[in-house]
Amino acid sequence: MSTTAETIKYKANDFKSTAEPRWCPGCEDYAILKAVQTAMAQIGRPSNEHAVVSGIGCSSRFPYYMGTYGFHTIHGRPLPIATGLKISNPELAVWVVTGDGDGISIGGNHLMHALRRNADITILLFDNRIYGLTKGQYSPTSEKGKINKTAPYGTIEEPADPTGLAIECGASFVAQISATYVKELVNVLVEAYNHKGTSFVHIYQNCYIYNNGAFDGFTERSIRDDNNIKVEHQKPLVFGEKNNKGLVMGYGKLEIVEFEPENVPDSVIIYDETDLSLVRMISDMKFPEFPVPMGVIKRVKSPTFDDAIHEQIESAKTKFKPDLEKLISSGDTWEVK
């Protein structure tokens, strides 16, 4: 299996299956599906070189709609399955589609370990802050106080923060983006694919049926530019509808400053996706006091799990000839005549 790099130009449709998607009308999973197919076309590898592994939940139906290889597995377990697949087929581009329930709740343990192991796979976590497939129970990312089927008096739990979690688990690539930013989503997906190691992409995805408008505070068109910030390596942390706001370093914490769009002050931080202190401060910003960061938040070079496994196998082969006959007759033997 080799990458056909030369002349073939792929289109998003080359990565579509014949199955008709069965998500609810208005579901943002459609937008993500299209974005993944567009990203794959840009990546330029044929459909047989991609495999999409998912767990259980609305988002996990994803592989059925892809013209690539796909494995719709069981609840919470797509990560170890994808890791096993990557170890077995190192050349394959392995994608994981999971959700806030699948990835943070039932599969939370695997997420933590997948991120620290750093196998070369790309994780897309669709976060709609609700259990959709089971019809509207609160999820680990549901905001405190949300009223729903299993919390008729409001949830009493603090929500989990997937991006912060990923950073603290030692992920080598963490991005966060809303499904409503189609172009940026495609870019983030391509960057995530290009990163060697585990890439974690936290995608805000609106559930039209059970949690509509969950992210309106920072994704609704008329107000979104004042409420989220595009982070980009080596670029100043500027946001606002008029590009008139920026983040500066205050006393041990970030502060927002306002300025004339043409005169960005020197004090505005130039973002560094490899600086863990800065990465943590950005991911720790609480909405609505601060804008929600969008883009690649963390990217560092780190050896991958799959490479390390194969390196150890190869190194063992140079030290010890794999001779089964010799192995079996090792130790003390004796002859019976």
Next chain:
Amino acid sequence: MAVEKQLEELEMVTVKFAGDSGDGIQITGDQFGNTTAIAGNDFSTFPDFPSEIRAPLGTTYGVSSYQIQFASKDIYTPGDTPDVLVCFNPAALKVNMGTVNKGGIIVVNEDEFVEKNLKKAGFESNPLDPNDTTLQDFRVHKIPITTLTLKALEDMKDFGHADKLRCKNFLALGVVSWLFQRPLEPIEKFLKKKFGKKPPILEANTRVLHAGYNMCDTMEIFPIMYKIPPAKLEPGTYRNINGALATSYGLLAAAEKIELPIVYAGYPITPASEVLHTLAALKQFDVAAIQTEDEIAAVTMALGASYGGSLGITGSSGPGIALKIEAINLAVMTELPLIIFNFMRSGISTGMPTKTEQGDLAMALFGRPSDSHLIVLAPESASDCFWISIEAVRLATKYMTPVMVLSEGFLINASEPWKLPDLDTIPEMKASFRTDPKDYLPYKRNKDTLARDWVRIGTKGLEHTIGGLEKINETGEISQDPENHDLMTRIRAEKVERVQNDIPDLEVLGDKDADLLLVGWGSSIGSMRASAEVIAKSGKKVAIINLRYLNPFPKNLEEILRSYKKVAVVELNLGQLNMIIRSKFMIDTSFLGRVTGQPISVVEMVDFINNELDLLKEH
């Protein structure tokens, strides 16, 4: 000058070493087993240890032991009760003295029989006192093992006191080696290999080993020494093997034959970890041995590898297997060749982790949601683990189905002589990956095996999606059609049933023309074979069958069952195989089942057989 000693020849002997779990009992037993092997005896071992790594010193619950039976003839079990017991402390004596044969030899480390230790072990008086009657039925030999060890190492000034004490097991090993006229060279070789880089430890252990041996040669500790002539084993090259090694080597042999890499994923658990340890050190055979974050990750990582086109294997024991069930059902549903080793241990929940049992048969057959069928195999001995591993790989890949191997804690640790196999006799197997995109459908099946095609993920033109949802036969498209689900459920069952055409017929062991047939599986077969010999010596007859294939059963099982007047099932549980045989074939059976954490004793089984034979006579 050496005193003249009597030499007595014996056919078989059982020796047991017992002491604190930190006394080096297992290493002593292993080394004695090794010299026994080299002396040409057939043997079988039973290491038995507490689940505490270093239980408080001198306590009865901290006693670790190693039993070995060796003989000049074929043997099948580690022996019921020891002829010789070597005790390193009073607690070891307290726990084990009840099992020693009357007239048997008990060797004790006299130094440890002080008031504090006696009290800890629960002795009200010192059983070594001349007037004490506790040990009157035995030939007791008091040896100050600790004192002699320190004495032998007196001039090694730079060698610490605690280090010296740690050598005392090798003094005892020297004593027992003399008693049975075993050579010391293999033990010396082992010590050189283990401690070659630590000269003082090598020197000290070698010295006390000889001290123990020479002391017996010189002094009149034992009036008699024993000789067990070599067994008449089939000619060939032999080695000592335990189940963990045999399982691992079998997997390597199968992988080499089928030309696939191994991905073995496991989570640490007693007693399954041994196989993960072994494979982790054999990476040169294209083995990725991975310790995962939990049991579910282990089985799913293995399944991901199977999906990709490698040999995906996982191993665990009761509590871990329970966690893997949902993922095993995904393998059943997606019809992928996953291999699951269940090294069964004793009891529900945590139970008795270091003890053995055969309690997971019903779980293997029925313990998953819905009608879920997979192949179930069981090795009968440590060396049979090699062949069962190979068979698991062959069947899983040919039939595209999970295989569960019901192995046992006892088999993992037990060792026996093993005639090195001719690797050319390993059955042919081939992973025939689909590459042709023409008319490819993910659930189109081979007409004979009903297996769907295995596709190496990445192959051009075969892109498809599989998953846990029910799918239409052949096309693999997801479907909730009622008739289709009924059809698919039946196909999945029939696929496993068709394995019957691919496995050998059962062979009746023991006396074929007996009236009574014993049916067993796994390690119980050892006790059954030994019991059948005892029965035959008494002029009576019993036949045996060994179910290495538990699902599906061999084709001729029913015919054999119906050709005997009486069928009795023997297993280490309260009647799981028994229930299946009764319900499947609607025949009456008798039953012998024990859940003591140990193999069934030959004495108990012989009593059971005699009783069954008497009942038959009355009819």
